Amino acid sequence: MIFQVPFQYENLIIRIRQENKLKKVSDAEEIIMSVIWSNEEPMALDEIRTKANTTCGKDWKPQTVSTFLTRLCKKGFISSVRKGRYHFYTPLINRQEYVKVSYDLLISRFYHGNEGKMTSEIKNL
Numbered sequence: 001m002i003f004q005v006p007f008q009y010e011n012l013i014i015r016i017r018q019e020n021k022l023k024k025v026s027d028a029e030e031i032i033m034s035v036i037w038s039n040e041e042p043m044a045l046d047e048i049r050t051k052a053n054t055t056c057g058k059d060w061k062p063q064t065v066s067t068f069l070t071r072l073c074k075k076g077f078i079s080s081v082r083k084g085r086y087h088f089y090t091p092l093i094n095r096q097e098y099v100k101v102s103y104d105l106l107i108s109r110f111y112h113g114n115e116g117k118m119t120s121e122i123k124n125l
Contacts, residue, residue, distance in 0.1 A: 023075040031056050032068045033077060037095045042081065042088035045069065 025033065035051045036043055043051075049065040052058055069089055072078045080087045111118040 023077075025072070025075065025077065026068075029068050029072055029077075031058070032065065032072060033091065033095075033098070036078060036089055036091050042090045044086045044088055048089065 031052055032048060035048050035055070038051075039047075045062060045065055048069070049060055049062055052065065053060055069078065069080070069087075072089075073080050077091065077093050078089045079092055080089055082088075107113060107115050107118055111121075
């Protein structure tokens with residue numbers, strides 16, 4: 001099953017990439033994103049919930065996961081396409097982009113942009 005990204009989301013992706021920043025996501029939202037990223041096809045809420053609960057030891061109810069998905073849609077991380085009774089979720093930001101921005105933010109916040117200092121500190125742990 002292949003879905004096209006709606007035009008409005010394409011514009012959002014371009015804007016986020018041009019600004020080179022992503023909105024913050026909570027730890028729970030990162031778990032949901034990780035589940036979505038791990039699947040090649042769009043996923044329904046119940047698939048996402050089951051996989052998150054199984055792989056991360058959670059006991060989230062459908063409404064909880066639905067709240068996370070709604071937030072991620074509003075933040076521009078995922079898109080939602082309705083097919084019949086179900087919504088299917090697809091990532092708009094790929095894992096590599098998210099990791100890169102998170103990494104750059106970590107270096108900027110804690111090491112004032114000095115990647116060498118961070119590497120040195122980690123090696124000395």
